[in-house]
Each structure stands twice: as structure tokens, then as C-alpha cells.
Amino acid sequence: MPSLPDMNTPNVEELAARAAKGQSHDPHLENVELKPAFFDWLCRMGDSTLILGHRVSEWCGKAPALEEDIALANTALDLIGHTQMWLGLAAEVEDAGRDADRLAYLRDAMKFRNLLIVELPKGDMAQTVMRQFLFDAWHHAMLTRLLSSTSPRVAEIAAKALKEVTYHLERSSDLVIRLGDGTEESNRRMRHALDILWPYTGEMFMTDSVDEAVAAEGIAPRADELRTEWVETVREVLDEATLDLPKAKADAQKGGKSGRHTEHLGFLLAEMQFLQRAYPGAEW
């Protein structure tokens, strides 16, 4: 298991405590020129946690052991919580009368900005665990950088989320190692999962004009700056898991960040948004 960077910098607790209140003054929210890119970037964060949380929640009641069922639900709950914060802030930035729920439930697929890797079907536990790990390694690196964002609101959300994501990464790394090293079958399944997921990992590090705009303001790192740390974490864990780093192209599949999705997202949204779509304007 990789040794995780120390997250107990003195301001994390305080930052995290402020996240729920959402009242810190953030000059970036008044920057009209930045608005479209900032909004898009926040949707990338919130949509990725929303869709991954949805996929993980599909295991509820169907996991291989009760303990795992409960652990998966905790992860999904954390991710839904992050979604509320990211999309809540996105709605504030947009300032067009929408809220987190409207963003989640009333946008169509082409408006979603999540990474493709999170919308792939949950597959077996090997795919679920491997995806979680590949995502967590990125998520952890991203949130750690966001602690020093020039946007106090972003830094607060990151601090709150990082506490939970540190645990996600510990747990998913541990499971990857155990299942990779376990039986022949568990090793084969983990290899297979890695082969399926690998071509989707490159998208995490592709930097486009949105990333550049928020990076220029010091809100977030450029996406490609996270690659080295991610590769290091992944290499270390896969090595211990007796799994090889795939040779296939890591960036063969991309597009989620700009609204070009796989066929899977449409079905996921049809299910997730059903009630809001079927009964417009109703309160629940």
C-alpha cells in the first residue's frame, strides 16, 4: 500500500468545518469572464462524484458480504455528499436560478461533464474495486492540490472531501492488493478489470481550455500536473498486487469532460432522472 501524504496540515480541519456553511467570501464568484470555465470545471468534479456514487450504490443489497455492502454504501454516501457541495457551488457560480438537484436531475447527457470511467457499468466486484482505486488515486491527488486553491470555497470543499477520500484510497488500494494477490481467479478478474478500465484513465490528465482557465486563476491544478503522482501510486499498488501496468494506450477513450459520453450514461440518466422528468415541478 502506498504511504499517503500527510493531510493533517493545520488548516484542513478548519477548512473542512467551513465547507458546510458555504459562506466564505470568494472573489472568483464575481469574475464574469471566468464564469463559464469555472462552472464547467465544478460540473466535472460534481458530475464525476455523482455518477460514480450512483454506480457504487447499485451494489446495495447485492455485495459479496455484509461488511462489504456497508462499506460500499459509505463510499456512495460520501460521493453523494461531495456532489451536493460541488454542484451546489456550480449553481451559485452559474447564478441562473438552478440548484444542485436541478443540475443533477434536469440536464441531458451532453451537458454532463463527468469522466467516462465513472459511467461504465459496475461490472463485477473486480471492476468496481479497480475503478474505485484508479479514480481514488486521481481524486486524492486532485483534492490534495485543491487545499491550496485561491478559491476559498473550493479549498473548503476539498478539505471536507479529502478526509473521506483518504479513506477511500486506503480501502481501495488494500482491496486491489488483496485481490490481485489472492487466488488465481481473483488475480485473473483484476487483470481483466484493469484491461477494461485502462483506456479510460488518460482522460483524467487531459488539459483543455477549461482546465487552463481555472489553473490560470490558481483555482485548480492543470489536469496533467497530477499524472506523475497518480502513476506513482498506481504503479506501487499494482506492483504489490502482482498486477502489471497495462501496455495499452491510456487515453484511447475520452470526451466525458466536454460532454461526449459512452452509450451507458443515457441509460443511467434515464433511470436516475425518471421521477423529475415524469412529474415536472413536483416536490419530493
Next chain:
Amino acid sequence: MSKEWPLWEIFIRGQHGLNHRHVGSLHAPDAEMAVSNARDVYTRRKEGVSIWVVRSADITASSPSDKGPLFDPAEDKVYRHPTFYDIPDEVGHM
């Protein structure tokens, strides 16, 4: 049937707690996973707690007689608390 994960007894010392207290049991393949499962099952990840795990088979017991301890769910998951739901008084106790 393949081999069952062994049973572990879980002891937790809360943030302001004194001694570790027995909170229940769970199954896990080894001690490390028992600790992480205990975090998920018995603390719902509330921080600042210390967890001990002991294989149930390794416990030597007289006649036990401790009373069941209680644990609060994580503080920020307010929806786990009944008072989160505003139910009008007319409805009566729920």
C-alpha cells in the same frame, strides 16, 4: 461452501471515551480488514476513534455480563437522526 471469514470482536474507544468498549462483532479475512470493516460498520466512519479487534476464537471468557453500548452515527450525516424529519405534533409520537 468455501471457507468462512473468521469472526472478530470489535472494541472501540470514542473521541472522549475512556476505555475501549465492546460494540459487536463482524467477519473479516484478517485483522487489518477487521479494523477497516469495523470503521465502516460500527463507527460509520466517525473520526477520532480507536479500534481494537480480537478474533472471537481467541477470547477466553467467564460469564460475560456487559450491557450493550451505543454509538452515534457520523455527525455530518444528520439524516440519520430522527429529529432531522419535521413531523407535526398532531401526528403523535413516532
Next chain:
Amino acid sequence: MYAQMVKSEGGDAEATPEELAFQARIDRDEKIEPKEWMPEGYRKTLIRQIGQHAHSEIVGQLPEGNWITRAPTLERKAILLAKVQDEAGHGLYLYSAAETLGVSRDELLEKLHSGEMKYSSIFNYPTLTWADMGAVGWLVDGAAIMNQVPLQRTSYGPYSRAMIRICKEESFHQRQGYHIMMKMARGTPEQKEMAQDALNRFWFPSLMMFGPSDKDSVHSEKSMAWKIKINTNDELRQRFVNETVPQAEFLGLTVPDPELAWNEEKQGYDFSEPDWAEFFDVIKGNGPCNRERLATRKDAWDEGAWFRDGLTAHAEKSAKRRAAARHAAE
């Protein structure tokens, strides 16, 4: 209830001195703890009852789990997921309590999967609309709580402690259900229609949860003497109806029972018996969802075998590696 029709194992033979002493302890409200002497009938009845209760919790995840991916807001999704997660936890606590009686969780699961052990009939009914998430929380959890609160005082220590923990965690379940019902009953005409429909479908199955009238049941008498059953089925059912009818009225919904009427004399409602033929049919496996529910659980278990085995194999390998390293160091 979650444990319906649990056959008790009390024999008719003359009580032995041990049995008399055991009964005296129970009568003094002492708790019986694992490894203490207990009649075989007490142990077997408890395994059956706690096991059935545990099975009900984990099968009970499914009808609500069915709506997690369709919950209408982020908050509702989180609440529902947290609730269904609690049910997994409650299953876990209860299996642990049963395990103190010398049966393993895997054995109990085998018996669930083979159909040898049952779970509550209520979970064989489908959840068809979002209002069912309200009705299940309000009625099904309401009925369950009715039974579980007194069981906190049950004579078997581990069972009693599990119930205390469960009751504490479960206190939000019924309220979140009622909260959904309030939103629906006061919402659009379509929402109100869904709410009424959910009440129509869940009313009688909820009354069935308490089990058939136990006027004639010897089993139930023995279980009550042992304090593993605290109230009669009829008492609890009456109490449930008395509490629930005003709650339905507050929602502006109609309880689907034309015979329902306040009886001043008994200070409770008169109401129609559920259709017991339907109840027995559901118990036998012919409810709308029996096959699906059991198949879902069984598939989850079978398809998870490689996962559980993989983790076991790693644990064994690393224990060996550690032992070898220690050996080398010596």
C-alpha cells in the same frame, strides 16, 4: 413480524431441575448469556427466530434498494441509501447474536438460500412507485418497531443488545418514511394518487407482519414464558392500528378497510383481519416477489464467492509470509 411463525421447541415433558432454575432466572429478569446453560429448545428457538429476523433485514434491503438509483433528489437518495445500509448493519448485528448460539453466519445463509429458513412475508411485495418508499418506512418500519421495542427486554443478552442498537438506529426510518408520505399526500394530484395507492397495497401486508392470531398457539406461549416473545401478535397488531389510523387521517389518506371503526369500549379500532390464505400462500413461496428476492440474494452470494475466497487466500498467504519472516529472523 420479521420473525413470523417461529416454531418454538419447548417439549411437553416434565421440567428438569435445571429447566426450573433456568425459568426462575428468566422470571427474575436476569439475562441469559452465551455459554451459560440453556435448554436445547430455548437455543434452537432463538436461532430460528434471530436467524429469521436477520434474513428479513437483508432481504428487506431489496424492495427499497430497488429505488435508490431512482430517488428523486440527492438528499432523498442519500437518506434512502443510509437507511438500506442500516438494514445491512442490522442483519449483521443479528447474525452475530445468532452466532453466539453456536451456528455460523454462512450456515444460516445456506439455509436462507435453500428455502429451509424463512424471512418476513412483507418483503415479497413489490415496490412500484416512489410513494412505496414512504409507505414502507411508515408502515413496515412502524410495524417492525412495534415489535422490536419490547424485544430490547428479551431474555437472551446478545439478542437484547442487538435490539437496543437496532432500535436506536432505526428511529429515523419510520420518520423519513412518513416525511415522504407527507410530501406526496400534499403534492400534485398524481403524487397523492401514488400515496393512496401505496397505502392500499401495503396496509394489509403490514398487518400480516405480526403473524396470525396466536390465541391457539402453544409455541407462542412457550416463547413468551422464555421472554423471547414479549407480546402476543394480536396485542401488537391492535397497537399498530391504533397508532397508524390517526397518522393516515392526518395525511388525508383513507385506510383501505370499510370495517375500520373506533370502538369506544375497548379504546381501540375495530378492523378487518387480513386475508390469511394470502399470507400462508406468500409464506409458502407464492408471493409476487418471492422468487426474485431469493434469487437476487443467492446470486449475490454465489457471484461473490471468488471475492471472499480471494481475500481469504491473501490473508492466509500473508500470515505465512509473516511467519516465515519471523522464523528467518530468529
